Amino acid sequence: MEKYKIIEIQRNVLANNDEKAQMVRSSVKDKKYFLLNLMSSPGSGKTTTLVQTINHLKSKFKIGVIEADIDSDVDANTISKTNAKVIQLHTSGMCHLDASMTESGLEALGVDGLDFVILENIGNLVCPASFDTGATKNVMILSVPEGDDKPLKYPKMFRVVDVLLINKMDTIEHFDFDLDAVSKRAKEINPSIKVIPISAKKGEGMSPWFDWLIQQIEATK
Amino acid sequence: MEKYKIIEIQRNVLANNDEKAQMVRSSVKDKKYFLLNLMSSPGSGKTTTLVQTINHLKSKFKIGVIEADIDSDVDANTISKTNAKVIQLHTSGMCHLDASMTESGLEALGVDGLDFVILENIGNLVCPASFDTGATKNVMILSVPEGDDKPLKYPKMFRVVDVLLINKMDTIEHFDFDLDAVSKRAKEINPSIKVIPISAKKGEGMSPWFDWLIQQIEATK
Numbered sequence: 082m083e084k085y086k087i088i089e090i091q092r093n094v095l096a097n098n099d100e101k102a103q104m105v106r107s108s109v110k111d112k113k114y115f116l117l118n119l120m121s122s123p124g125s126g127k128t129t130t131l132v133q134t135i136n137h138l139k140s141k142f143k144i145g146v147i148e149a150d151i152d153s154d155v156d157a158n159t160i161s162k163t164n165a166k167v168i169q170l171h172t173s174g175m176c177h178l179d180a181s182m183t184e185s186g187l188e189a190l191g192v193d194g195l196d197f198v199i200l201e202n203i204g205n206l207v208c209p210a211s212f213d214t215g216a217t218k219n220v221m222i223l224s225v226p227e228g229d230d231k232p233l234k235y236p237k238m239f240r241v242v243d244v245l246l247i248n249k250m251d252t253i254e255h256f257d258f259d260l261d262a263v264s265k266r267a268k269e270i271n272p273s274i275k276v277i278p279i280s281a282k283k284g285e286g287m288s289p290w291f292d293w294l295i296q297q298i299e300a301t302k
Numbered sequence: 303m304e305k306y307k308i309i310e311i312q313r314n315v316l317a318n319n320d321e322k323a324q325m326v327r328s329s330v331k332d333k334k335y336f337l338l339n340l341m342s343s344p345g346s347g348k349t350t351t352l353v354q355t356i357n358h359l360k361s362k363f364k365i366g367v368i369e370a371d372i373d374s375d376v377d378a379n380t381i382s383k384t385n386a387k388v389i390q391l392h393t394s395g396m397c398h399l400d401a402s403m404t405e406s407g408l409e410a411l412g413v414d415g416l417d418f419v420i421l422e423n424i425g426n427l428v429c430p431a432s433f434d435t436g437a438t439k440n441v442m443i444l445s446v447p448e449g450d451d452k453p454l455k456y457p458k459m460f461r462v463v464d465v466l467l468i469n470k471m472d473t474i475e476h477f478d479f480d481l482d483a484v485s486k487r488a489k490e491i492n493p494s495i496k497v498i499p500i501s502a503k504k505g506e507g508m509s510p511w512f513d514w515l516i517q518q519i520e521a522t523k
Contacts, residue, residue, distance in 0.1 A: 122343050122344045122345060122425070122448075123343045123427050123448055123452060123455065123456065124343060124445075124447060124448025124449045124452065125448075150455050151428060151455060151456060151457075151458070152454065152455060152456070152457050153451075153454040153455050155451050155454050155455060156455075174428075174432070174458070175428075176397055176426070176428035176429050203428060204343070204427065204455070204456075205397070205426055205427070205428055205429075206344050206425065206426070207372060207395075207396075207397035207424060207426055207429070208397050208426075208428070208429070211395070224345075224447065226345060226445065226447035226448075226470065226473070227343075227344055227345025227447075228345045230374075230376050231344060231345060233373065233374040233376050234344065234371050234372060234373060234374050234376060234377075234425070235344065235372060235373070235425075236372075236373050237372070237395070249447065251476075252447070252473065252476050252477075255472075255473050255476060256473075
């Protein structure tokens with residue numbers, strides 16, 4: 082049996098992505114699961130964070146993952162080892178997921194019986210910020226090596242997310258990264274943003290993240 | 303006197319970007335300077351690499367820099383301290399530079415008397431790979447913390463570049479990053495790619511990069 086499907090998305094940019102996103106969100110609500118849109122730069126640790134998260138929550142919840150990439154199935158392969166339900170979406174070169182692609186992904190994944198579905202968006206701080214996927218909540222990861230100036234350069238991304246995970250905290254002594262400065266810059270753009278420093282690789286600082294997720298998932302029931 | 307201009311680009315996606323790129327390239331050739339398009343993920347160290355590069359080459363060549371970002375002038379401010387000629391382009395939310403924006407940038411910068419102009423593209427591994435800017439050569443930076451699987455996920459970027467700088471080599475012991483594997487993956491996609499491991503922050507391993515640049519700049523004369 083195949084470990085996961087690979088879906089090739091056809092380009093179909095809708096005139097009204099926001100309308101489609103509301104349809105997706107409404108369907109997600111009806112089906113009583115939590116749909117999370119996870120965004121970041123390439124290589125910030127989205128997949129490692131997901132593996133830790135799935136392994137922590139899988140005894141409590143049924144979890145599905147939609148991996149979006151331009152190419153390859155590296156991430157779907159990694160996620161499949163957690164035994165979560167997973168598919169790989171290829172976005173036909175597009176730099177973001179929109180609501181229509183999300184709908185196709187959810188259909189291909191099959192959400193019946195799932196409590197929690199994660200969209201791992203394309204690694205990109207620009208395009209994904211402009212397209213509502215229909216997810217219940219949006220989260221971004223910023224990793225320490227990327228630098229603390231990112232809220233200044235990519236304000237839209239910081240504006241649209243509910244939670245900012247600061248990953249690779251275990252490497253902070255090797256980089257010029259001011260955690261207080263980045264939190265302050267993010268909160269100037271988005272006062273309600275929740276900032277959680279973690280090391281996904283070491284599994285450190287993850288409890289506030291897991292607690293937030295559990296609260297969100299339980300709120301859908 | 304202002305340290306540098308900030309240019310707000312109007313959206314104007316040309317039907318035929320390739321044609322415009324050829325026009326830019328031809329004008330660059332006529333004016334006998336070397337135009338480099340520098341691409342990478344956010345936070346891979348483009349600006350730090352540029353500062354080191356400018357400081358090394360500025361006694362020998364007249365250098366200009368076009369900094370492209372969605373927002374802020376953090377990078378133009380950093381570059382201005384090297385005394386290179388610099389402008390900041392804002393791309394009106396767009397996730398890449400195209401040839402038309404490059405032309406506007408070159409016009410705003412003023413290239414008379416310059417030997418070497420660098421376009422610091424938007425931090426993004428997807429969109430910039432699809433738009434020829436008209437630059438003489440394309441270079442990308444991949445930093446160690448981003449991981450060695452990036453050629454698999456973003457093959458188009460690795461296909462279009464002449465040089466791949468692997469930055470933040472000073473941190474390699476803190477990350478799971480296989481330099482041989484990434485070189486092999488990049489060369490499978492693009493057999494003529496030149497791979498140069500560096501640490502821009504420490505100024506280590508930069509000589510082959512400087513040598514390559516000097517060769518390119520001298521070839522335009």
